Amino acid sequence: MGYPSPGGSGQPVMSGPPTVYSASDNPQSAPGRRTPLGAVGLGGFYFQQQPTQPHASSSSSATNSALTDENRPDHERSGASRLNCPSKSKTTRQGKSVRLNINARERRRMHDLNDALDELRSVIPYAHSPSVRKLSKIATLLLAKNYILMQGNALDELRRVIAVLQSPHAHTTTLPPTPVSYDLLQGFPGKLFQGVQELQGLQPTNSQQPVNAVSPAEAPGEST
DNA sequence: TAGGCCATCTGGTCCT
DNA sequence: AGGACCAGATGGCCTA
Numbered sequence: 741m742g743y744p745s746p747g748g749s750g751q752p753v754m755s756g757p758p759t760v761y762s763a764s765d766n767p768q769s770a771p772g773r774r775t776p777l778g779a780v781g782l783g784g785f786y787f788q789q790q791p792t793q794p795h796a797s798s799s800s801s802a803t804n805s806a807l808t809d810e811n812r813p814d815h816e817r818s819g820a821s822r823l824n825c826p827s828k829s830k831t832t833r834q835g836k837s838v839r840l841n842i843n844a845r846e847r848r849r850m851h852d853l854n855d856a857l858d859e860l861r862s863v864i865p866y867a868h869s870p871s872v873r874k875l876s877k878i879a880t881l882l883l884a885k886n887y888i889l890m891q892g893n894a895l896d897e898l899r900r901v902i903a904v905l906q907s908p909h910a911h912t913t914t915l916p917p918t919p920v921s922y923d924l925l926q927g928f929p930g931k932l933f934q935g936v937q938e939l940q941g942l943q944p945t946n947s948q949q950p951v952n953a954v955s956p957a958e959a960p961g962e963s964t
Numbered sequence: 965t966a967g968g969c970c971a972t973c974t975g976g977t978c979c980t
Numbered sequence: 981a982g983g984a985c986c987a988g989a990t991g992g993c994c995t996a
Contacts, residue, residue, distance in 0.1 A: 838982095841965060844972060845983070850971070 860884050 861875050862868070864883050873885065903912060 839974080842975095842983090846974085846985090847972065849984070854971095878969090 857881075 857877055857880055861880050864875070864880065864887055866872075866875060866883065
């Protein structure tokens, strides 16, 4: 399992030629490398960054000026893109600065996506401990989906209980046992399943309730 | 060393 | 035209 180290927050720590990071993606500053969009409003974020490091320009400056450090030409960067470049055809035509601006925008877009994933992780019931590896992207999405389903089932069950209690025969009615199946990890591919179980401190058995999840007694329901 | 995960670059497509 | 979104390619890091 190739999870990044907790401090790395998934940011590659390049050992070769310096890949350019924006001020906020500097591996040194991760995790929480960027202000969440929600904190500043979707539109205003990009103009709050200040360039603070010699090799790290801000995202906003990249927007305003294409020729920043983060927009260094390919031949000065390590990396894939160089090899990916179909021999200058389009890049040349398009103009280097235009291409670099597009790259910077795409980078910021992905950072925003990652921020959103971080926020999602923060509300998913799994062990939020520094010693616990961060959920991968796919694990986050699958866990979130199943958590939502579980909450929906819990709601349904709650409504059912309320209906029974409010019925005229509530004092004589015994609630039928609820088939409980909390499968937050439902749909996880094999390896991922094990990984998440490990993350959650679960045994690889059928007890698939996450550490911080609502207990079956609190939220009975049936996952679908 | 292989596999998993990730960031980044890039070109294409669609929308405003 | 410019921006957003997407998917493919690539290489780095980490763990088993």
